[in-house]
Amino acid sequence: MDYATAQSKDFPYSFFLTKDIDLLLPVKIATVEGSREKKPFTALLEDPALKFTGVQTSDYSDIYVTCQIFADNKPLTVPIRTSHKPFENRWAWNEWLVLPIKYRDLPVTAQLALTVWDIQGPRKVAPIGGTTIRLFGKNNSLKEGKHKLYLWPEREADGSVHTATTSKIYDRGEMDRLEKRYDKNDIDRLEWLDNLAFRQIEKINQRESSKSKKLYLYIILPKFEDFPAIFSEPEYELSVAPPLSTTSAPIQFVPSTIIDSSMNVIVDPEITCENPVEAKHRRLVRSHRNGPLDRDLKPNAKIRDELNQILKYPPTKSLTSEEKDLLWKFRFYLTRDKKALTKFLKCVVWTDPTEAKQAVDLLSQWADIDVDDSLELLGANFVNRAVRGYAVGQLQKADDDELLLYLLQLVQAFKFENISEKSSSSNESSLVAFLIDRAIKNPILGNNFHWYLMVECEDKLFGKMYARVAYQYLTAMTMVLSGGQRRDILLRQGVLIETLSKISKSIYELKDIRPKKIEMLRTSIADPKHALLSFPPLPLPLDAGIEVTGIIPEKSTVFKSSLLPLSLVFSCVGGTEYPNPSEASTSLVKVIFKTGDDLRQDQLVIQIITLMDKLLRKENLDLKLKPYKVLATSSDHGLMQFIPSSSLANILSEYNGSLLLYLKAHHPDEKALATYGVNPEVMDTYVKSCAGYCVITYLLGVGDRHLDNLLLSPEGHVFHVDFGFILGRDPKPFPPPMKLCKEMVEAMGGANSSHYQRFKSYCYVAFNILRKNANLILNLFALMVDANIPDIKIEPDKAVWKVQEKFRLDLTEEEAIKFFQNLINDSVSALFPQVIETIHKWGQYWRK
Known part of the structure; x- marks a missing residue:
């Protein structure tokens, strides 16, 4: 719309509609008025960091303002902030900030949230105060002109519907009332007199503001000459729906790239809700009364082919409602097929107690499933404890070597066990109890289990849960014969890794040529305080089947790579054979210690390669693969096997x-x-x-x-x-x-x-x-x-x-x-x- 035409006498309207305003929303940050009290000396004694705050260093510190648009408890824009300005005797910006949203896109519930920030300490800021103002007032008209906003002390502005930092104040004085009437042209204007009067008013206002203990933020919103802007939503034309087909088909989602720009896509809020008619039909079909009828039910040739096709689906394939009903109908017939269990459990509505009980009762009648299906049942899609317990029961049949192949993923499956934060016992999770039991019985399995847990303890979301499992593991270990000795071994491994990590970081930070770095490494190894030259036999964390007794300085070096990984040569207990046959007679182990790199991705790839090698060998195909060992001991360091x-x-x-x-x-x-x-x-x-x-x-x-x-x-x-x-x-x-x-x-x-x-x-x-x-x-x-x-x-x-x-x-x-x-x-x-x-x-x- 051409806004200049709005001032024409022939223009038939006296207001604008926001849907027609194709302009970005600007806001002018004017000043902050009021005074701030410095913290008393007693507070500084209790918290010395307070002396770095802006209010302690200057009466007018270098503060700044951020503003953001919110609506319906959600942010509509990113925060925009004022530029840096040094202040001497007054906080004044007089700066226009343009928010990345257009007037036409503003909802009627739009609010402007403004926060004033100051220095709290080194590289740290804290809110001085915050305030929130609605952009639309009475009769849904857009607010304009100058606004005096109360700043709520030490609060960041919230843009929620029921905001706690409302800008409204109820102690407006006569000055505020006159200023508002002047802005609305309710008072006759006389320019030469107004200039003199406002100059004196400004002086009085500054003097009163400096004494006030309250802080106010002044902002200016744009005006559209003499015409107010009224909120109005764009009108959408509803297209005529095509006639319904007699045959139902699954909903197909059309990619946004092929949707015509003239089409209006309307989201159905009930699209994810269950159809009550279908839900009632499902409950009737799957009730206990139908159990005796379904028990002897067998599919004909056509249905049998359909079932076999469903059972061939990969784990990622979603089942249609018709396929789910078919699996449920022939559930008793499918109990003889081990590959059918995971598909059957996907058709169960676990929120229905009757249906869930029928499914759980069938678990004991099902043919024993393979390991790959057990792993699927331990994923995020299966939360029923009976189902997960059944999967763990099937895993118990695997030997330790096979279990070691999947241990990395089984530790990750703890995240789906729904372990409560207050849990102090491993009995709450059958998977945790199972792995702790097997780890205690097998030291090599237990070694990897321990390090997988240690790495996950660093996770921000699940770290506490893994720390509790690690504590349960170490506690259970002390209950068995020689368990205390094994616990000390794990602690000694931790000390060894921590020492190597510190040495590696020191070498990386050393600004010198590579020979100097190698010399530093060998000196550090020989230093008695590090206890690396010789120590009692210790299982190598990378491979607990090898016991090492020290590091040989003269054979250790630093690689030329950018991260400067360490090449460490360990001496082994006499008779220990290194996995590489070419070094079996040397009783030496050469490993790489890498810092500054997350080896968990390499660890996963090597584990999958090792598994694939086993699968190929199982089919009598030995492709002479050489998957070296990798162990992440933290999110930024780990060990790798060296192969000549x-x-x-x-x-x-x-x-x-x-x-x-x-x-x-x-x-x-x-x-x-x-x-x-x-x-x-x-x-x-x-x-x-x-x-x-x-x-x-x-x-x-x-x-x-x-x-x-x-x-x-x-x-x-x-x-x-x-x-x-x-x-x-x-x-x-x-x-x-x-x-x-x-x-x-x-x-x-x-x-x-x-x-x-x-x-x-x-x-x-x-x-x-x-x-x-x-x-x-x-x-x-x-x-x-x-x-x-x-x-x-x-x-x-x-x-x-x-x-x-x-x-x-x-x-x-x-x-x-x-x-x-x-x-x-x-x-x-x-x-x-x-x-x-x-x-x-x-x-x-x-x-x-």
């Missing part, structure tokens, strides 16, 4: 761009013509490990794959490190589906060699084996949704879907093979990653 190897970038640089020359240099065999002079076992290991990691890194969406984080051991093991990007995230544009460069293919003899054909065959078989175990992996990721894993935390609701998408469960085995064949071809022929690799190589060169 070199990055592909270094190998290609040293061996004239050939991985084959590297393998031949370490394991030559002149008679092995089929393997190009490399030991056949080494070549077999290389081909298999390439295939295994190509499949696994594709499924996990591992990103940032360059030749510096792909390693190759002299025995031919290819493996990946540094999992800072997973689930499809990648810092580089257009990443290939998997990291398979031409140099890796050339080491197999080229694209036409028999070894490359074997490589592709291993990929196809491994992909289909892991697809059969997709539910287990998806359930493990579902339990990690709230685990503070960086790449999961970005979109926790989509994390499981991202993994499921990689499995392509919609394809048959033959279609899956063709699909993966295309992935391999795309990865090898991708040109852009080669350009990025070259850029990365030059970047590393100039960094050095």
